[in-house]
Amino acid sequence: MAGAYSEAIQDLIDALGRLPGVGPKSAQRIAFHLLKVDVDEANRLARAIVRAKERVRFCSVCFNLGEHELCEICSDVKRDDHVICVVEEPRDVVAIERTHEFRGRYHVLQGAIDHLQGVGPDQLRIRELIARVTAGGITEVIICTNPNLEGEATALYLSKVLDVPGVTISRLSSGLPVGGDLEYADELTLGRALEGRRVITGD
Amino acid sequence: MSLYRDAAVVLRTYKLGEADRITVLLTRTAGKVRAVAKGVRKTRSKFGSRLEPGSYIDAQLHEGKGELDIVTQAESVEFFPQIRTDLARLSRASALLEAVDQLTLDREPNRRLFEMLVGGLRIIDEQNPPLVIGAFFLKLLAAEGVAPVLDGCIECQSDEGPFVWAVDAGGVRCRACGSGRAVSDDALSVSRAVLGGGLRTALELPDSPVVHEVEDFAARSLEAHLERRLRSLHLLTDS
Ligand SMILES: [Zn+2]
Ligand SMILES: [Zn+2]
Numbered sequence: 001m002a003g004a005y006s007e008a009i010q011d012l013i014d015a016l017g018r019l020p021g022v023g024p025k026s027a028q029r030i031a032f033h034l035l036k037v038d039v040d041e042a043n044r045l046a047r048a049i050v051r052a053k054e055r056v057r058f059c060s061v062c063f064n065l066g067e068h069e070l071c072e073i074c075s076d077v078k079r080d081d082h083v084i085c086v087v088e089e090p091r092d093v094v095a096i097e098r099t100h101e102f103r104g105r106y107h108v109l110q111g112a113i114d115h116l117q118g119v120g121p122d123q124l125r126i127r128e129l130i131a132r133v134t135a136g137g138i139t140e141v142i143i144c145t146n147p148n149l150e151g152e153a154t155a156l157y158l159s160k161v162l163d164v165p166g167v168t169i170s171r172l173s174s175g176l177p178v179g180g181d182l183e184y185a186d187e188l189t190l191g192r193a194l195e196g197r198r199v200i201t202g203d
Numbered sequence: 204m205s206l207y208r209d210a211a212v213v214l215r216t217y218k219l220g221e222a223d224r225i226t227v228l229l230t231r232t233a234g235k236v237r238a239v240a241k242g243v244r245k246t247r248s249k250f251g252s253r254l255e256p257g258s259y260i261d262a263q264l265h266e267g268k269g270e271l272d273i274v275t276q277a278e279s280v281e282f283f284p285q286i287r288t289d290l291a292r293l294s295r296a297s298a299l300l301e302a303v304d305q306l307t308l309d310r311e312p313n314r315r316l317f318e319m320l321v322g323g324l325r326i327i328d329e330q331n332p333p334l335v336i337g338a339f340f341l342k343l344l345a346a347e348g349v350a351p352v353l354d355g356c357i358e359c360q361s362d363e364g365p366f367v368w369a370v371d372a373g374g375v376r377c378r379a380c381g382s383g384r385a386v387s388d389d390a391l392s393v394s395r396a397v398l399g400g401g402l403r404t405a406l407e408l409p410d411s412p413v414v415h416e417v418e419d420f421a422a423r424s425l426e427a428h429l430e431r432r433l434r435s436l437h438l439l440t441d442s
Contacts, residue, residue, distance in 0.1 A: 021220050115297030116215045116256060116304075118434035147246070149255045149287070156290040157439070177247040186251030187282040 009035070061132070063108040063125045065090045073097075073106055080104040082139040086129065086158065088112050088146055096144060104142075107132065112150040113157055119150075121157060133164055140168045147174045205266050209233055210280060212320055213258045214304040218244070226254050226274060228262065229303060229320060234311040238264055238272040253277040257286055257296050259321055270309070281321070283328035290439070292327050295336055297435035299323045302343060305429050316346060326406070333410040336436075337418035338397045340425045345398055349373060349428055351420075353395050356380050366391065370423045390416040 005013065009031060017027035034042055058064070059071035066072055073079060073093070083104030087093055093106050109124045121127075133141060143158055145151035159169050173196035176185055185193070211228040214235070219225050222244045228236045243250045253260050254277055263276035286296045303320050307313065323339045326332065344350055352374030355362035359380055366375035367383035375386050390413045396405045397417075408414055426432055 021218060023219075113438070115294060115435035115438050116301055118438065120438045148244075148252070149257070149293075152287060153290065153293055156288070156293070160290065184249050184251075186253050187279055188252040188284070188287060191284065 058108075058110075062106045063110055063128070064093050064106055078103075081137060083142065084129075084132065084138055084140075085142045085144050087144045088151065088154070092144065092146075102142075104140075109145070109154065112145055113153040114150045115153065121161075124154075126158070126161070129158075130161060133162055133167060138164075138167055140170060142170050142172065144172045147172070206263065206275070207233075207266065208261070208263050209236075210317075211236070211260055211262045212300075212317070212324070213254055213256050213260070214300045215256050216240075216254065224254065225271065227304060229307065229317055230262070231314060231317045232312060234313055235304070235307045235309050236264070236272055237270060237309065238262075238274045239267075240274045240277075250274070250277050252287075253279055256300055257283060257293075257324060259283070259324065281325070283324055285328045285331070286324065289331075292331050294435060294439055295327050295331070296324055297438075298336055298433055299327070299339060301433050301435045302340065302425060302429075305431065305433070306343065306347065319343070319346065330406075332406040332408070333414045334393070334397075334406055334408050334417065337394075337414065337421045338402060338405055340418075340421035341394060341397045342402070344421070344424055344428060347428065350398055351375075351394070351424055353391060353398065364388070364391075368420050368423075370420065370427050373424065373427075387413060387416055389413040390420070393417050394420070 012034070013027045013031045016022055016030050017024055022030070034045070055067050056065055057067070059066050059074055060069050061074045062071060064071040064073060068075070080103050084107050085096060085102055085104055086107045086109060087096065088109050088111060090108055093108065096102055107125065107129045109126065109129070111119055111124050113119060113121060113124070132138065141162055143155045145154045155171055162169055173192070174189065175193040175196055176182065176189060209230040209232050211230040214227045214229050216227065217225045219239060222242050224240045224243045226238050226240050228238060230236050240250055240254045242248050243254050252258065254274065258279065259281045260277045261280050262274055265273040265275055267273055283296070286292045299320060303316065307316065319339070319342065323335065326335055341351070356366065356377035357369055357372045357374035358376055361377045361379070363377065364386070366377055366386040367381060368386055369376040369381060369383060375391070376383065393405055393408065393413060394417050396402070422433065422436055
């Protein structure tokens with residue numbers, strides 16, 4: 001494709017194409033969109049990227065995103081220090097915070113164990129998690145990795161390496177999606193839902 | 204665009220856009236096919252876990268215009284529950300999937316390989332015998348037409364041991380023809396049995412240094428054939 005576009009356009013397309021989930025076609029479309037919009041709007045985007053890169057960093061305790069040494073959640077004194085919720089990405093923290101069901105701390109792994117992509121424990125923030133848990137004061141670790149193969153591999157691995165006396169390891173229960181029909185559930189989901197059933201009457 | 208149906212094992216997946224995935228399927232009749240699964244990453248997706256690596260499904264696909272087809276339906280043919288709940292099994296199953304993915308080209312029918320893969324996954328799920336990876340990889344090499352030469356020295360044909368493993372040459376060498384990691388008598392007869400008619404008995408072997416010796420040779424031979432390392436195999440053992 002060399003020579004099809006001028007160098008500046010090709011650079012922009014290449015840079016956009018390296019973003020997650022953006023294929024070559026989308027990269028072209030976004031590039032041409034940016035070239036069409038007025039200068040102010042393009043500058044706003046460029047400035048937002050630069051400013052976020054300058055200010056935002058990973059929390060030194062939980063590896064969530066924040067603008068200081070400690071993220072907002074780690075620096076909140078009202079939260080429960082005994083429970084850590086382990087997630088894959090900062091966006092999972094946001095999803096769990098939206099439920100208002102959890103008042104403990106987080107640990108962001110920055111990914112999941114993926115055999116086929118070659119992502120192992122060393123590329124994740126697992127060593128730091130083990131250090132936090134073994135340092136004491138933690139009574140429960142809730143593993144909230146994604147309910148897919150990579151998330152499960154990560155949960156299985158974590159439950160092995162986080163075997164610390166006095167610490168309960170729990171896993172987010174995976175059940176049936178609300179609003180769906182039972183007959184469409186796959187074996188794994190239905191099996192898990194049965195396993196994690198709740199008693200609604202009797203003792 | 205036409206619709207077709209085929210049995211398939213999901214070899215791997217790639218994220219696509221916001222909620223989709225590209226699935227790489229080894230189908231029984233059409234060979235390796237890449238197909239988009241729309242909305243599969245949404246928690247309410249009708250596909251559920253059926254399009255995750257290692258799933259054995261009956262798939263309905265739409266032929267796409269380019270190289271990507273579209274998965275329209277997926278029903279489970281056989282479900283391997285233990286591969287999903289045991290990390291050792293999951294690692295081994297991943298090694299099988301990765302090896303098969305690396306060995307195959309798109310849309311080249313290979314029914315035998317499909318049956319081998321399903322058999323391998325089934326054995327890992329059920330008994331998970333210690334030799335399963337070693338045996339599967341040796342069988343893969345044989346199916347590729349590059350079975351290791353084990354009946355005698357690959358250089359001088361002498362059948363007098365002791366031998367050393369010769370991954371580079373695809374077999375064993377006698378001491379006069381080269382140096383390397385020594386071949387134990389048991390590992391040599393187990394490997395011969397796997398490539399001969401003794402697979403079933405070989406899979407009953409308990410865990411032992413011999414099993415590891417065979418697996419190590421088989422894995423290094425397959426990696427040499429592929430000219431790359433198998434990531435799944437080393438992921439949780441190197442660290
Ligand atoms: Zn933090
Ligand atoms: Zn020789």
